[in-house]
Amino acid sequence: MRSWNFSEKPLLVFWETTKACLLACRHCRAEAITRPLPNELNDEESRRVVEQVHEFGKPYPIIIFTGGDMLMKRNIYDLVGYAHELGIPTAAAPSVTELLTRETLLELKRRGVSMVSFSLDGMRETHDSIRGVAGTWDATMKAIRTAAEIGLAVQVNTCVMRLNVKELPEVFAAIKRAGASVWEVFYLIKVGKGVGMEELSSAECEEVANFLYDAAMYGLRVRTVEAPFFRRVVKQRGDGASPPNSGLYSLLVNRLRQLCGEPEREPDAPITPTRDGYGILFIGHDGSITPGGFLPIPRGNTRTTTLTKTYRGDRLFQLLKNPDNFKGRCGVCEFREFCGGSRARAYAAYQDPLEEDPACPYKPATSG
Numbered sequence: 007m008r009s010w011n012f013s014e015k016p017l018l019v020f021w022e023t024t025k026a027c028l029l030a031c032r033h034c035r036a037e038a039i040t041r042p043l044p045n046e047l048n049d050e051e052s053r054r055v056v057e058q059v060h061e062f063g064k065p066y067p068i069i070i071f072t073g074g075d076m077l078m079k080r081n082i083y084d085l086v087g088y089a090h091e092l093g094i095p096t097a098a099a100p101s102v103t104e105l106l107t108r109e110t111l112l113e114l115k116r117r118g119v120s121m122v123s124f125s126l127d128g129m130r131e132t133h134d135s136i137r138g139v140a141g142t143w144d145a146t147m148k149a150i151r152t153a154a155e156i157g158l159a160v161q162v163n164t165c166v167m168r169l170n171v172k173e174l175p176e177v178f179a180a181i182k183r184a185g186a187s188v189w190e191v192f193y194l195i196k197v198g199k200g201v202g203m204e205e206l207s208s209a210e211c212e213e214v215a216n217f218l219y220d221a222a223m224y225g226l227r228v229r230t231v232e233a234p235f236f237r238r239v240v241k242q243r244g245d246g247a248s249p250p251n252s253g254l255y256s257l258l259v260n261r262l263r264q265l266c267g268e269p270e271r272e273p274d275a276p277i278t279p280t281r282d283g284y285g286i287l288f289i290g291h292d293g294s295i296t297p298g299g300f301l302p303i304p305r306g307n308t309r310t311t312t313l314t315k316t317y318r319g320d321r322l323f324q325l326l327k328n329p330d331n332f333k334g335r336c337g338v339c340e341f342r343e344f345c346g347g348s349r350a351r352a353y354a355a356y357q358d359p360l361e362e363d364p365a366c367p368y369k370p371a372t373s374g
């Protein structure tokens with residue numbers, strides 16, 4: 007990963023291929039709907055997006071086909087297959103609805119997809135209430151098992167918020183049993199429908215990050231989204247720092263040990279220094295280009311410009327690539343190079359993507 011120049015090309019290109027989705031999740035960034043919007047990219051424009059990713063050159067970024075529900079995108083298999091033909095690695099993030107079957111997963115695999123991700127935001131009752139459709143938890147667990155059985159790597163995405171934080175150990179144990187290989191924990195950002203959900207306090211965010219460090223010792227890779235300070239915690243704990251001596255952390259870790267036993271190995275928690283606009287690029291259903299899915303500041307459109315031009319030349323992208331441009335604690339923090347704070351949360355909180363990340367409680371040595 008060290009050879010990857012994030013200033014020149016993203017590692018991950020998230021493509022919201024459509025906003026259409028049969029689910030109605032309470033925290034959805036995309037504010038999903040049941041039919042494609044009229045301004046969605048057409049077939050030709052969609053193929054052009056794939057070609058624009060190809061223009062970044064080898065090694066190609068990974069395209070994550072997402073939505074809405076990517077399975078509701080017209081000609082999705084052709085698009086995924088086209089990316090594969092061009093040598094671009096692909097991953098798929100389908101919604102769990104009646105459209106997702108063993109055959110669907112097999113077809114994605116045939117078209118070159120190597121990893122699928124599913125959302126699981128709690129145990130049965132919590133997850134189904136968040137998704138708005140009863141039975142989704144059971145269907146998701148089945149989808150994880152099926153995808154693992156047919157040889158797809160499976161990532162599970164969990165959005166952590168006050169409503170579900172105490173269920174994290176159970177969720178982890180359940181997805182480990184079902185065959186997931188990566189757990190990606192997203193710290194809620196109040197955008198889209200997420201504005202109605204309750205975030206954790208910064209102290210709780212820190213406790214959860216420490217719990218995730220412990221969870222990474224049980225054979226699954228653990229990553230976070232919009233919580234790059236997890237990488238600071240990984241570094242600090244790896245250097246021998248003690249975890250917080252507090253209620254939430256103890257509750258989570260004790261439950262984890264009850265469910266999964268003693269830790270098995272060294273933590274698998276990579277500290278690849280990506281953040282919105284630096285290693286990450288997001289394309290909306292209408293071709294709008296933003297630095298991340300939770301940072302809704304369009305900087306161009308694939309209909310009128312290209313991904314390479316925007317990623318390399320746009321002023322905001324340039325500002326986001328250099329953590330010295332960040333304000334408050336994030337601008338002086340000794341961990342800013344591989345953390346830098348969530349730019350999306352800074353924007354949601356202060357309407358300034360360069361501000362400090364309010365979810366991180368860390369006081370940098372140089373902040374006085």
Ligand code: SF4
Nearest residue numbers: 336339345346347366
């Ligand atoms: S202060 Fe900012 S850069 Fe430092 S660890 Fe916290 S979020 Fe990261």
